[in-house]
Amino acid sequence: MRHAIDTVMVEQRAASFTTRSIKTKSKQQGLRLALSLIDLTTLEGKDSPEKVRSLCRKAITPWEGDIEPPLPSVAAVCVYPSLVKVAKRVLDGSGVRVASVATGFPSGQYPLKVRLEDVVEAVNDGADEIDMVINRGAFLSGCFDEVADEIAQVRSACGGAHLKIILETGELETLENVRLASDLAIQAAASVGPIADGEVFIKTSTGKVSPAATMPVTLVMLEAIRDYYEETGVRIGMKPAGGIKTAKQALHYLVMVKETLGNDWINPHLFRFGASSLTNDVLRQIVKQLTGHYTATYDFSEA
Amino acid sequence: MTIATQTNATEWDYSPAPDTTKITIEQKNKLFIGGKFVSPKSRSWFPTINPATEKKLADIACAGKVDVHSAVSAAKSALPKWSRLSGTERAKYLYRIARRIQERAREFAILETMDGGKPIKESRDVDIPLVAQHFFYYAGWADKLAYAFPGAAPTPVGVCAQIIPWNFPLLMASWKLAPALACGNTCILKPAETTSLTALRLAEVFQEVGLPDGVVNIITGKGDTGRFLAEHPAVNKVAFTGSTEVGKLLMRQTAGTGKKLTLELGGKSANIIFADAAIDQAVEGIVSGIYFNQGHVCCAGSRLFVEEPILEEVIHKLTRRLSTLRVGDPLDKNTDLGAVNSKEQLKTVERYIRCGVAEGAELHQTNTGELPAKGYWCNPCFFTDVQPSHTIAREEIFGPVLSIMTFRTPEEAISRANNSPYGLAAGVWTDKGAKIFEVAKKLDAGIVWCNTYNKFDAASPFGGFKESGFGREGGMQGLRPYVRLGGV
Numbered sequence: 001m002r003h004a005i006d007t008v009m010v011e012q013r014a015a016s017f018t019t020r021s022i023k024t025k026s027k028q029q030g031l032r033l034a035l036s037l038i039d040l041t042t043l044e045g046k047d048s049p050e051k052v053r054s055l056c057r058k059a060i061t062p063w064e065g066d067i068e069p070p071l072p073s074v075a076a077v078c079v080y081p082s083l084v085k086v087a088k089r090v091l092d093g094s095g096v097r098v099a100s101v102a103t104g105f106p107s108g109q110y111p112l113k114v115r116l117e118d119v120v121e122a123v124n125d126g127a128d129e130i131d132m133v134i135n136r137g138a139f140l141s142g143c144f145d146e147v148a149d150e151i152a153q154v155r156s157a158c159g160g161a162h163l164k165i166i167l168e169t170g171e172l173e174t175l176e177n178v179r180l181a182s183d184l185a186i187q188a189a190a191s192v193g194p195i196a197d198g199e200v201f202i203k204t205s206t207g208k209v210s211p212a213a214t215m216p217v218t219l220v221m222l223e224a225i226r227d228y229y230e231e232t233g234v235r236i237g238m239k240p241a242g243g244i245k246t247a248k249q250a251l252h253y254l255v256m257v258k259e260t261l262g263n264d265w266i267n268p269h270l271f272r273f274g275a276s277s278l279t280n281d282v283l284r285q286i287v288k289q290l291t292g293h294y295t296a297t298y299d300f301s302e303a
Numbered sequence: 304m305t306i307a308t309q310t311n312a313t314e315w316d317y318s319p320a321p322d323t324t325k326i327t328i329e330q331k332n333k334l335f336i337g338g339k340f341v342s343p344k345s346r347s348w349f350p351t352i353n354p355a356t357e358k359k360l361a362d363i364a365c366a367g368k369v370d371v372h373s374a375v376s377a378a379k380s381a382l383p384k385w386s387r388l389s390g391t392e393r394a395k396y397l398y399r400i401a402r403r404i405q406e407r408a409r410e411f412a413i414l415e416t417m418d419g420g421k422p423i424k425e426s427r428d429v430d431i432p433l434v435a436q437h438f439f440y441y442a443g444w445a446d447k448l449a450y451a452f453p454g455a456a457p458t459p460v461g462v463c464a465q466i467i468p469w470n471f472p473l474l475m476a477s478w479k480l481a482p483a484l485a486c487g488n489t490c491i492l493k494p495a496e497t498t499s500l501t502a503l504r505l506a507e508v509f510q511e512v513g514l515p516d517g518v519v520n521i522i523t524g525k526g527d528t529g530r531f532l533a534e535h536p537a538v539n540k541v542a543f544t545g546s547t548e549v550g551k552l553l554m555r556q557t558a559g560t561g562k563k564l565t566l567e568l569g570g571k572s573a574n575i576i577f578a579d580a581a582i583d584q585a586v587e588g589i590v591s592g593i594y595f596n597q598g599h600v601c602c603a604g605s606r607l608f609v610e611e612p613i614l615e616e617v618i619h620k621l622t623r624r625l626s627t628l629r630v631g632d633p634l635d636k637n638t639d640l641g642a643v644n645s646k647e648q649l650k651t652v653e654r655y656i657r658c659g660v661a662e663g664a665e666l667h668q669t670n671t672g673e674l675p676a677k678g679y680w681c682n683p684c685f686f687t688d689v690q691p692s693h694t695i696a697r698e699e700i701f702g703p704v705l706s707i708m709t710f711r712t713p714e715e716a717i718s719r720a721n722n723s724p725y726g727l728a729a730g731v732w733t734d735k736g737a738k739i740f741e742v743a744k745k746l747d748a749g750i751v752w753c754n755t756y757n758k759f760d761a762a763s764p765f766g767g768f769k770e771s772g773f774g775r776e777g778g779m780q781g782l783r784p785y786v787r788l789g790g791v
Contacts, residue, residue: 004734006754009584012591019424021320021636029315223583254315259627263315 003183005175005220014215017256027251031286034250035062036072038279039099039239039272040303042079043106043207049086052079056090058303063283067290074279075268076129080105081122088126099164100127103154106168106206108133112150119157130154131164133206136171139181147181148188155192155200163189164201164239164272169217170209178217182224186236194234198269201237207274212242215256222260229261238265241274247285250278276303317629320636322423326410332363332499334370334523335506337377338516344369349525351499354420355633355642355678363499366522371491371531374520378462378489379537381517386459386487390446397442397484399512404435407508411501415473416633418500420642420679421596423634433759434477437777440761441481444782448486451779457786459487460563461539464532467502468545469495469644470599470701475544476502478765478776480519486785488540491520493532495545497645499523530556538562542784544601547699547725547770565774565784567601567766569699570727572748573720574604574756575710578613580732584754586620589705592730592756594628594683597640598703599648601771602728604756606696607685607707608716614709618667618687625669625683632675640703642678649679652702659686659695664706691722699725713742721747726768730756749775 022030040059042051059074076097077087084100091098100122104110110118119130132154138146155163165185169178182202189200202221205212218240225236238257244250250273257265265271280300288294331348333340345367350359366374385393404411411434412426421430448457463483467475476492483490494502506521522528526549533541533553540563543553547568557564574592576585592604609617633641643649660666664686674680685705689696696706710716720729729748731739743751749767752758759765764778774784 004579004581006581006584006734008755009581009587012755013584013587019428019636020317022317023320024318026316026318033315258315266315 002176003179005179007175007216010175010216010219014219014256017215017259018252020252020255022251022255028286028289030251030254031247031282031289032072033266034247034254034273035279035282035286036075037266037268037271037273038074038282039076039078039241039274040074040279041077041207041241041274041276042303043101047080047083049083052077052083052086053090055303056087056096058279058301059091059096060094062279063287063300065287067286071286075272078131078274081118081125081127084122084125084127097128098126099129099131100125101131101206102127103132105131105133106208108135109137112153115150116153116157119154123157123159123161127161129162129164130158131166131203133166133168134181134185136168139172139177144184148184148191151185151188152192155189162199162201164203164237165189166203166206166241167221168206168209169204170211175216175220178220179224182221183228186224186228190234195236197235198237201239201272203239203241203274205242205274207242213240213244213274215252218253219256219260222257226261235265235270237270237272239272239274244273244275245277245281247278247282250282279303317637319632321632322413322416322634322636324413324417324634326413328361328414328500330361332361332503332523334364334366334374335503335519335521336370336374337520338510338514340506343367344373349496351418351497353417354497354644355675357677360418361500363523366524366528366531368531370522371528371535374491374522375462375464375532375535375537377517377520378491381515382459382461382489385489385515385518388487390448393485393487394442394445396512396514397438397445397481400508400514401435401438401442403508403512404431404438404505408432408435411473411504413634414504415501416641419469419472419498420633420644422638422641423636424638425596430471430474433761434473437474437477437481437761441485441781444482444779445485448782448786451782452786452788455788457486457782457788460785460787461488462537463488463490463540463542463785464493464535464538465490465542466493466529466532466545467495469498470596470601472498473501473505476505478544479542482776482781483542483785484518486782488785489518491522491532491538493522493524493529496525533557540564540784542774543567550772563784566772567774567776568770568772570601570603570725570767570771571606571697571699571723572602572604572725572728572730573606573608573723573746574730575608575716575720575732575742576610576613576617577713577733577735577738578610579734581734581754582613582616582620585732586617586624588730588732588754588756589621590624590628593705594640594703595757597643597681599644599701600757602750602757603701604728604730605700605705606720606723607705608710608719609707610716611709611711618707621685622667622669628669628683630672630674630680630682640683643681643702644679646679648701649681652681652700652704655695655698655700655702656684656704659689659693659704659706662693662695664689664693664695691719697723713738717742717745724770727771728752728767
């Protein structure tokens, strides 16, 4: 069930979203929405409990300034499995969810047994959401059943936790592969059992491979989600991750979601940005909209 | 379950983002003859309006016979000096013009949109950049004509009368002027009645860059002005872009006079989608093929041929995509379809839509929201159940109206596509490379786009077959109509 994808026109359509002019009220709204959709992320070997705690505080209260109506929290904090407990302790009851990468993130080059244990442990430690990586090696060598079977097993291992399936599109290279992997991931997740809206996401990248999220790649994935919705009525979520650093980029993505899937998808249950530096740029723009001038970058806390 | 009809949880929409209208427009726009703006001897003026508001923007001079004569005389007397100038020197002027257009791009884009009704995002991102590109491109050829026509000693044709349409006012001016000037000709340009303002502003650019007096003359007016110009005995060449009807008249008029002629006329271009195509992207191609510039495009993909098995899917996806198009204030940066160029053209489009319904085709009109009370508007629409004999499948509508038909085999697609008096452009959509070449070479069209549509570039020749005209504009081929070839 390969879908033909033509790169030239995908790029043309993706570029057209960036010429939408988002001003005044719609900018103010769009920026707040963008903030509420962020998965604030730290995925470094040097991550420490203290670093994760400060990230969590930032997630709950992105900015300490006085603003009406109050700014939303971000959607989730995304960490490695070993730091899930730390994050859970701070975030419990805050409404901000704990997401954990798992399945031998970012390469996934571990025995399936280890990858599944990785998931189970993260869930047991309190992860609300699991960001898994697909087996790109198997995918590129055409072993689609193997890829699908592994995704299905990971979903089963998630229990009640939501699942985000990272395709690592930078390694799949072609848009046809992106579409094929999107369809395959969605079908595989669905093969385990019914999917509630937003229970399963497809996600572009780990952030460890370049290029990470791009607009053409995201558009192709959104179209896969749209086609699946029209076929089944089930809403799959979307998470572009990596490389989205500015508020302006975030607004372009929101325009793309709006014009491809509709406003229904613009909420944290169905759309996320995987990003770290995006938060402060969004905050800076929000404050600029209020005061008419840009504040210094050091006026916003690091996470 | 369709996305187009679902209700929205969050009402996030784009706020109005209008571009400025604060540009100065002369109230009386004179003729540009011999390097100066002069009042018409005819003493006649006519109004030009903004089709999005129906408000008058300015008065435009209507050149009479005497005015046409003085413009042709100015071009004739400027010819000897200009044509003897070295190619390198002529190129310098063209480069200066191109750069000055880039510097004044925003002003040109806004004026083009106010006077013609096209969305600002198109005049800003397509028209004006292409105008500059055209002058840059032909500046490059000016000193290389000997290489374009090796051993043939190219010399200028002489005085060129250039008559252009209202759909891409400044772009068509550049398509005509840039190659003519590069080859050492002098010109009289006649813009369309409803869209004279940007051409006259281009005259300001000519003054700014010090283009010698009389090398380009711009005379505004109505149909008669164009006729006087084409008839004038001192004119050596007529270049026309517009309707096939007028093209035929011009051909009769110039026959036997020794005048060279090029015609870029109408079209009813076929856009062919095979079942193996990338459908989502093909739908993008349909949209840019027929709804670009409100369908006021001579090469618009106004006949869509879809392979039978995917008809339903294409219609569904097209309908959904049309619901995201924004029709309205052309100056708003988020507008996708602006105003129809004139009241007259709106009437024509509406007449064709009624005719399509009357002949039994099914109309699918998209409701894109409330349209402004004033102005000339037409929501994008398409017809299904169209038969090749229907008027809407044969005649050029020049509006956002698409006729969808089906085919079963490649041979049938080709013969249906070629079953038209026109032969300007065509589009082929398939994932199979071999099929692209096979089909493209059998299509009787001057331009064939493969897996894309309405892509323009100064380096690429443009022009048609059959009743779509003859002669090419753009590319090296675009030089040919403006040179005389001889032996050495």
